[in-house]
Every structure is written in structure tokens, then in C-alpha cells.
Amino acid sequence: MRRDLLKYLSVVCFGWCLLSPSNAQTTVPANKVFRFVPHANLAVLDPIWTTAYVTRNHGYMIYDTLFSEDAKGKIQPQMVQSHSTSKDGKVWTFKLRSGLAFHDGKPVTSEDVAASLKRWASRDAMGGVLFNFVDKLETPEADTLRMVLKEPCAIVLEALGKASSNVPFIMPARIAATPGTEQIKEHIGSGPFVFKAEEFKPGSVAVYERNTKYVPRSEPPSGLAGGRPVNFDRVEWVIIRDPQTQFNAILAGEVDMVEQPSFEQYETLKKTAGVKMDDFAPAGFQYIMRFNHLHPPFNNPKIRQAAMLAVGQQAFINTQVGVPELVRLCRSIYPCSSLYADENTPGFTGVANPAKARELLKEAGYDGRPIVMMRPTDLSAITKLPLVAKQQLEAAGFKVDLQQMDWASLVARRAKKEPPAQGGWNMFFTTWSAQDIDSPLSSAMLNAKGAAGWFGWQDEPRIEALKAKFARAQEVSERKKIASGIQALVYETAAYVPLGEYRNPTVMRNNVSGLLQTPGIPVMWGLAKR
Amino acid sequence: MTTFLIRRLLAVLPVLLVVSLLVFFMLRLAPGDPAAVIAGNNATSEDIAQIRERMGLDQPIPMQYARWLKQVVQGDLGYSYYLSKPVTALVAQRLEPTLSLALGTVLLAVCIAVPLGSLAAWRMGGWLDRGLSAFSVAGFSVPVFVIAYLLIYVFAMQLQWLPVQGYKPLGGPQSQGTWAWMRQLILPWLTLSTVYVALIARITRASVSEALQEDYIRTARAKGLSEQTVLVRHALANAAVPIVTVVGIGVALLIGGVVVTETVFAIPGLGSLTVDAVLNRDFPVIQGLVLLFSLSYVLINLLVDSSYVWLDPRIRH
Numbered sequence: 001m002r003r004d005l006l007k008y009l010s011v012v013c014f015g016w017c018l019l020s021p022s023n024a025q026t027t028v029p030a031n032k033v034f035r036f037v038p039h040a041n042l043a044v045l046d047p048i049w050t051t052a053y054v055t056r057n058h059g060y061m062i063y064d065t066l067f068s069e070d071a072k073g074k075i076q077p078q079m080v081q082s083h084s085t086s087k088d089g090k091v092w093t094f095k096l097r098s099g100l101a102f103h104d105g106k107p108v109t110s111e112d113v114a115a116s117l118k119r120w121a122s123r124d125a126m127g128g129v130l131f132n133f134v135d136k137l138e139t140p141e142a143d144t145l146r147m148v149l150k151e152p153c154a155i156v157l158e159a160l161g162k163a164s165s166n167v168p169f170i171m172p173a174r175i176a177a178t179p180g181t182e183q184i185k186e187h188i189g190s191g192p193f194v195f196k197a198e199e200f201k202p203g204s205v206a207v208y209e210r211n212t213k214y215v216p217r218s219e220p221p222s223g224l225a226g227g228r229p230v231n232f233d234r235v236e237w238v239i240i241r242d243p244q245t246q247f248n249a250i251l252a253g254e255v256d257m258v259e260q261p262s263f264e265q266y267e268t269l270k271k272t273a274g275v276k277m278d279d280f281a282p283a284g285f286q287y288i289m290r291f292n293h294l295h296p297p298f299n300n301p302k303i304r305q306a307a308m309l310a311v312g313q314q315a316f317i318n319t320q321v322g323v324p325e326l327v328r329l330c331r332s333i334y335p336c337s338s339l340y341a342d343e344n345t346p347g348f349t350g351v352a353n354p355a356k357a358r359e360l361l362k363e364a365g366y367d368g369r370p371i372v373m374m375r376p377t378d379l380s381a382i383t384k385l386p387l388v389a390k391q392q393l394e395a396a397g398f399k400v401d402l403q404q405m406d407w408a409s410l411v412a413r414r415a416k417k418e419p420p421a422q423g424g425w426n427m428f429f430t431t432w433s434a435q436d437i438d439s440p441l442s443s444a445m446l447n448a449k450g451a452a453g454w455f456g457w458q459d460e461p462r463i464e465a466l467k468a469k470f471a472r473a474q475e476v477s478e479r480k481k482i483a484s485g486i487q488a489l490v491y492e493t494a495a496y497v498p499l500g501e502y503r504n505p506t507v508m509r510n511n512v513s514g515l516l517q518t519p520g521i522p523v524m525w526g527l528a529k530r
Numbered sequence: 531m532t533t534f535l536i537r538r539l540l541a542v543l544p545v546l547l548v549v550s551l552l553v554f555f556m557l558r559l560a561p562g563d564p565a566a567v568i569a570g571n572n573a574t575s576e577d578i579a580q581i582r583e584r585m586g587l588d589q590p591i592p593m594q595y596a597r598w599l600k601q602v603v604q605g606d607l608g609y610s611y612y613l614s615k616p617v618t619a620l621v622a623q624r625l626e627p628t629l630s631l632a633l634g635t636v637l638l639a640v641c642i643a644v645p646l647g648s649l650a651a652w653r654m655g656g657w658l659d660r661g662l663s664a665f666s667v668a669g670f671s672v673p674v675f676v677i678a679y680l681l682i683y684v685f686a687m688q689l690q691w692l693p694v695q696g697y698k699p700l701g702g703p704q705s706q707g708t709w710a711w712m713r714q715l716i717l718p719w720l721t722l723s724t725v726y727v728a729l730i731a732r733i734t735r736a737s738v739s740e741a742l743q744e745d746y747i748r749t750a751r752a753k754g755l756s757e758q759t760v761l762v763r764h765a766l767a768n769a770a771v772p773i774v775t776v777v778g779i780g781v782a783l784l785i786g787g788v789v790v791t792e793t794v795f796a797i798p799g800l801g802s803l804t805v806d807a808v809l810n811r812d813f814p815v816i817q818g819l820v821l822l823f824s825l826s827y828v829l830i831n832l833l834v835d836s837s838y839v840w841l842d843p844r845i846r847h
Binding site for chain 2: 041043044050051052125165181183185199201202203204205238239240241242244245248249251252254378405406407408409411412413414415416417430432436444447451452453454455
């Protein structure tokens with residue numbers, strides 16, 4: 001009896017396996033589905049609430065912007081058909097393109113634009129600077145927005161066409177009415193892809209479908225600007241945390257593109273058949289070393305100067321990246337490929353000079369107290385930097401107390417203003433995407449408002465005064481001069497130290513083409529699959 | 531039996547209360563701040579303080595605990611700081627992959643290990659027994675991720691029989707059928723079951739070989755029963771208690787193994803949810819998951835204890 005029951009169960013199980021129906025839609029041809037592995041888990045979907053790059057990239061999938069940056073770094077109209085400025089430079093009028101519609105079918109209006117810009121400005125540093133100039137936003141027509149300024153401002157287009165977090169994405173007014181400190185609940189834009197909320201599984205997959213009603217601009221795509229032709233019916237962002245699994249998945253053809261393969265796999269991937277390396281973000285990233293200006297020893301500018309002299313960029317980029325063709329020495333605080341880059345830096349060579357650093361340290365009266373240096377052990381992108389810094393600083397006579405922690409502990413600790421002995425810190429490291437630091441107004445390290453400023457709390461009114469002047473400077477040449485002046489102050493006061501630049505090319509299957517070079521954003525338009 | 535079950539079930543409550551208390555206070559006292567993670571790289575200390583205030587993290591810890599406990603009693607595990615979703619919804623979304631992985635692993639391990647261990651005991655000193663000893667040593671020694679990468683290399687990369695990563699649901703609108711579900715899980719099952727096969731097979735071998743020395747086995751053989759009946763009906767049945775105990779412990783220990791396996795095979799289960807929550811200091815999610823894991827641990831133990839009564843009449847009487 002029991003034996004019969006087992007036999008029956010086996011037959012039922014086997015039959016169920018073979019005959020169980022598939023509920024999934026399998027009608028989309030293989031070349032119309034694109035599987036992409038982003039560099040991080042897409043958890044938060046509100047690109048105004050968070051500055052996370054992965055959320056910003058998600059924003060570019062579903063939202064549109066008034067202006068966008070082209071491949072040459074110029075700001076070009078995107079949702080805007082035409083714009084004009086009054087003679088006194090205080091009134092800007094923007095006319096929207098016709099036919100723009102949100103994914104819910106409703107037309108994009110100037111009310112939506114005004115609400116979106118207000119929410120963005122409540123969170124973004126550059127947006128905040130712009131809105132300090134804004135007197136009011138008017139919506140005389142459904143397709144016309146008027147920005148009335150208190151005084152002329154030179155960064156209107158630069159801010160509205162800002163490529164990186166937070167990006168002034170346009171969303172329906174009812175959604176944009178959510179305070180910037182709260183996450184939005186609906187994800188409706190007017191961009192080239194529609195977000196499939198019902199298929200979203202944080203930590204697993206995010207699904208987008210082609211926005212069939214999207215009307216791209218007629219110009220060819222260039223950077224983030226121009227037309228946004230979509231060649232896929234469905235795009236899946238597949239979350240794979242383990243770099244080795246990412247590597248295996250792309251070789252096996254289970255995914256079409258991995259945004260940031262690890263540097264250790266670079267040489268192997270380059271030689272592997274079936275895949276190719278390409279770079280959508282040639283401007284790359286910059287490593288930095290930040291001092292805490294509040295507490296000894298780095299409340300002494302001379303000791304900060306000594307530390308700056310003690311470290312050399314080459315060792316950092318060699319150790320952390322290890323691929324010569326992907327790294328670049330750069331003495332400018334602005335990325336070396338950017339508009340305001342200036343390598344004429346008498347105060348900073350980027351080459352370690354331990355002898356001179358030791359001399360300066362002695363002169364500054366360093367008392368030998370250990371520097372509390374924070375090292376994030378779980379963030380592979382920067383985990384080796386503190387090890388190099390420790391070695392170089394010790395060679396110059398510093399004492400270093402290297403404290404290991406995870407990134408979540410580090411970000412909590414770096415917000416503490418207490419002395420290092422009471423849970424504070426002296427030094428930490430991070431990395432920035434080039435477009436986040438290519439302007440004095442967007443770079444967090446140039447926030448020199450003391451206790452109200454960025455972690456490290458530099459109090460340098462001269463930098464703040466130059467930034468205000470920068471926002472008012474109408475000519476590019478004048479702005480370049482001011483940007484260089486800010487850089488000179490950064491090195492004079494040793495506000496922080498740039499540790500070199502690097503690129504992190506993407507890997508794609510050989511049958512994928514059309515990757516656009518952008519200011520650091522992996523865009524899914526323009527791409528095609530054979 | 532009913533009184534025993536009721537008494538044991540009631541004993542679960544203080545255990546969960548202590549666990550919740552420990553987890554809640556340990557998380558609050560540990561380094562790291564969810565507000566700082568949420569605020570991002572551009573934030574200032576003031577931004578972080580504002581977020582802390584909005585999330586209620588600036589209130590006294592006992593007050594935060596009392597509020598959370600009240601929610602839990604009402605069946606609400608709270609709201610994820612980071613994912614902006616109810617913890618119960620997140621758990622529900624991730625339960626299927628983890629249950630599929632864990633139950634499949636246990637089933638596979640038991641199906642392989644018990645016959646293997648019994649046969650090794652029956653032919654002690656033979657090639658099977660020696661082979662099992664060697665396999666057990668390897669199974670215990672080799673880390674889960676090494677086994678995973680080896681299996682992926684052979685079966686997914688070289689032979690291309692199975693996929694490298696991912697999960698296809700068994701039910702729901704995204705299901706592609708049972709075979710698609712199984713195909714994704716074969717390598718994770720094999721990976722995770724290796725150590726359990728080693729563990730259960732060793733215990734089975736020891737228990738069955740001990741039972742085979744007993745007088746009732748000699749009696750059974752003297753009665754003329756076949757060796758198969760002697761082994762299965764007499765030796766294995768009497769050796770079941772330690773085997774069930776080790777299977778129970780194995781299920782509880784699976785929680786750790788599941789985290790690694792889910793990461794390597796990119797399976798969106800409770801393991802990867804736990805890792806993300808810990809890295810982001812998403813307190814409500816960590817608290818909810820630890821409570822859930824504790825509850826399952828206690829219930830598995832209860833199930834194992836109850837099975838003794840069913841397996842061994844001496845305990846029942």
C-alpha cells in the first residue's frame with residue numbers, strides 16, 4: 001500500500017514538472033530584451049530623495065529633463081523646445097516641446113515642471129544655489145514656464161542641465177508635491193522607458209518597458225542630449241552582487257552588460273571571446289582624502305599641508321586599480337577632462353615628498369598624536385586607499401591609528417563632530433564620479449561653511465565668497481578664472497587631497513552595439529542587440 | 531502529547547521576547563546610523579540629524595522599543611527605512627526563494643545521506659564506507675562558495691547544462707513552470723547540500739552501525755528476514771532519533787549557508803535581504819528577520835522534539 005502511494009506520488013511529481021504551464025510572457029524576441037547588471041542594488045526609487053548613482057541612473061530610464069549635457073559637455077535643450085532671457089537677464093522663459101506626456105497618459109505641463117524643480121531644489125546643492133536667485137516660478141501657459149530671478153544668475157542652464165545627483169527630473173506635479181525629505185510612492189515620468197512597479201523586486205530585478213508614446217528629439221543622440229532612440233521592448237536590471245557571478249553570467253550570455261566589472265577581471269575580460277570592453281564614462285572618477293578641520297592635528301593648516309606633501313597619487317591608483325591604462329594622475333581638483341580643470345598647481349605636485357613633509361611637520365609642532373584614519377572594509381572601490389595613506393604618512397613621521405569598519409559605520413562616524421578620542425575621526429577617503437565635482441557649485445568638498453558644511457567642516461569664507469562670485473559670472477573665461485582661484489585656496493588651506501583619477505569600463509556581449517558616451521550614466525537608449 | 535505541545539508553544543513567547551529585546555538594543559548600540567546611510571555622500575551633519583528626527587531615531591531607545599513591540603504584537607513588523615516598504619511585504623516577497631532553497635537542500639541531503647550512511651554501516655570497512663569517510667572530510671572542509679564556483683564552472687560554464695545565477699518563481703504571474711524553477715535551483719541545492727550530506731551520512735552510519743550490533747537484529751536475522759528488511763525496518767528505524775536530531779540542527783544551521791549561497795547564485799531570498807539590511811542598518815528589517823529566524827529555529831526544535839515521541843515508543847510510554 002505504502003509502496004503504491006510512493007509510486008503514485010513520484011508519477012504525479014514528474015508529470016507536474018513536465019507539464020506545469022508557464023505564466024510568464026515569452027513573446028518578446030531575444031534581441032528586444034536587454035539584461036543589464038547595475039553597479040549596485042537598486043533599492044530606493046526616488047532620485048531626488050537620494051544621491052545614490054544607481055537611483056540616478058534609474059531616473060534617466062523613466063524621467064526626462066528640461067536640458068541635458070551633450071558629448072562635448074555643452075548644455076542642450078531636451079524637453080524644452082525654445083528658451084529666452086530678458087535683456088536684464090532676470091526673466092527666463094522656457095517653452096516645452098509639444099507631445100510630451102507622462103506614462104499615465106497625461107500631458108506634461110509647466111505646473112509639473114515648476115513643482116518638480118521646487119522639489120529638486122529643496123534637496124540638491126546646486127539647485128539650492130539656483131533657487132537662492134529665484135524670486136518666483138510662473139506658469140502663464142500650459143507649455144510655458146517663466147523663471148523670475150532676483151538678480152541675474154550665470155548657472156541657470158548649468159543647473160537645469162545638471163547630469164548627476166540630484167538631477168532635476170520632471171515628474172507629475174501631484175507626485176512632485178511630496179516633500180523632498182520623503183520618498184515618492186509612484187514612479188511615473190515622461191522618459192523613454194516605463195517602470196514596471198509590479199515586477200520590481202528590490203535586490204533581484206527591476207523591469208522597464210519601452211514607452212511607446214515617447215517622442216524623441218530629432219537630433220542624433222550625443223551624450224545625454226539629442227534623440228533617445230529605444231531599440232528594446234523590455235530592459236531588465238538584474239542585481240548580481242558577487243563580481244565572480246557577474247563575470248560568469250556575462251560569459252554564459254545570461255546578461256548583456258555589466259556596468260562595473262571588477263578591476264581584477266579587466267585583463268581576462270579583454271581577452272575573452274564573446275565579450276568586449278567599452279566605456280560610457282570616459283571622464284571617470286576621482287579618489288580623495290579628507291581631513292577633519294575641527295580637531296588636532298588637522299586643525300593646524302601646516303600639518304594638513306605636511307600630510308598633503310606626504311602622499312603621492314601614483315601609489316594610490318596603482319594599488320586600488322592596478323591597471324595602468326585605466327588610471328591617470330591629475331593635479332586639478334576638477335576632473336582633468338572637465339571644463340574648469342587646471343593643472344597649474346604650484347601648491348600641489350601629487351608626488352610624495354616625505355622628506356619635505358617631515359620637515360614641515362616638525363616646523364608645525366606635531367605632537368605625535370595618532371591620526372584616526374577610517375577604513376571601510378566592505379567597500380572594495382576604496383578599501384585599499386587607507387592602507388597606502390598609512391604607509392606614506394608614517395614614512396613622513398605621522399602616527400596613524402587605522403580603524404577598520406564597514407561603510408555604514410564609517411558614514412555614521414564621519415558625521416560626528418566630537419574629538420577622535422570621543423568617537424570622532426581625523427581622516428577618511430571616498431571616490432567621486434567626475435560630473436559630481438566638475439563645478440565649484442556641485443563639489444561637496446568645496447562646501448566650506450564650517451559646522452554647516454560637508455564632513456571635515458572646513459571654515460573658509462574666501463572659498464564661499466568665490467563660489468558666490470562664480471554663480472554670478474556670465475563669461476566662461478571669468479568662471480574658469482574663479483574656479484582656478486578656488487582651487488588655489490583648496491591647496492593653500494589643504495582642504496582635501498585628490499588622489500588620482502580612474503575609469504571603470506563596462507563589459508558587454510559582442511552582439512551589443514551603440515553604447516553612448518555620457519557624463520557617467522549608463523543609458524539604455526541608443527543600444528541595440530543583434 | 532497535547533499538553534506537551536501547548537507547554538512548548540507557550541515557552542516560545544519568552545524566548546522571542548528576549549530575542550527581540552537583545553536584537554533591538556544591540557542594533558541601537560552598535561556603530562552605524564541608518565540616517566547617515568540614507569543621507570548619502572553629499573549630506574551634511576544637519577541633514578543627517580533631520581533624517582534621524584523624522585525616523586524617530588532621536589527618541590530614547592526604550593521608547594522606540596515599546597513602540598516597535600506594540601506594532602509587532604499587532605502583526606506589523608514595521609516599515610523598511612531604506613526600501614520604503616512594510617517588512618512583512620518584503621519577507622513575503624523573499625520567502626519563496628529561501629524556502630525553495632532550504633527545503634530542497636534538506637530533502638536532497640536526506641535522500642542521499644540516509645541511504646548512503648545506512649549502506650556504509652551495513653558494509654562497514656568496504657569501499658563505500660571508506661569513500662563516504664573521504665567525502666565527509668571534504669564536505670566539512672571545503673567552504674560553500676568554493677563548491678558553488680566549482681559546480682558553476684563545470685555545469686554552467688563548461689557543459690552549459692544549467693544557468694549560472696538567478697531565480698525563477700514556482701508560482702505567480704512571473705512563473706515559467708516547475709522545470710524552470712528547478713533548473714535554477716539544482717546547483718544551489720547541490721552546493722548547499724554537500725555539507726549536510728556529509729554531516730547526516732556520518733551520523734546515520736554511526737547510528738545504524740550501533741543498531742546493527744543489537745540483539746534484536748540478530749533475532750531478526752535468525753527469523754530469516756531479508757538483509758534489506760533488517761536494515762530498513764529494524765536497524766534504520768531504531769537509529770532514527772539521532773538522525774532526525776541532526777537533520778533538525780542542520781535546518782537551523784541552513785540560515786547561515788543560505789546567505790552565502792544566495793549571494794553566489796544571485797537568489798533574491800531572505801539571506802540577501804538580511805545582508806542588505808545589515809549593510810544599510812535598516813533596523814526594522816533586521817529586527818523582523820531575526821525574529822522570524824528565531825521563531826523558525828524554535829519551531830524546528832519543537833518539531834524535532836515532538837518527532838521523538840512518534841519515532842520511539844519508549845519515549846511515548
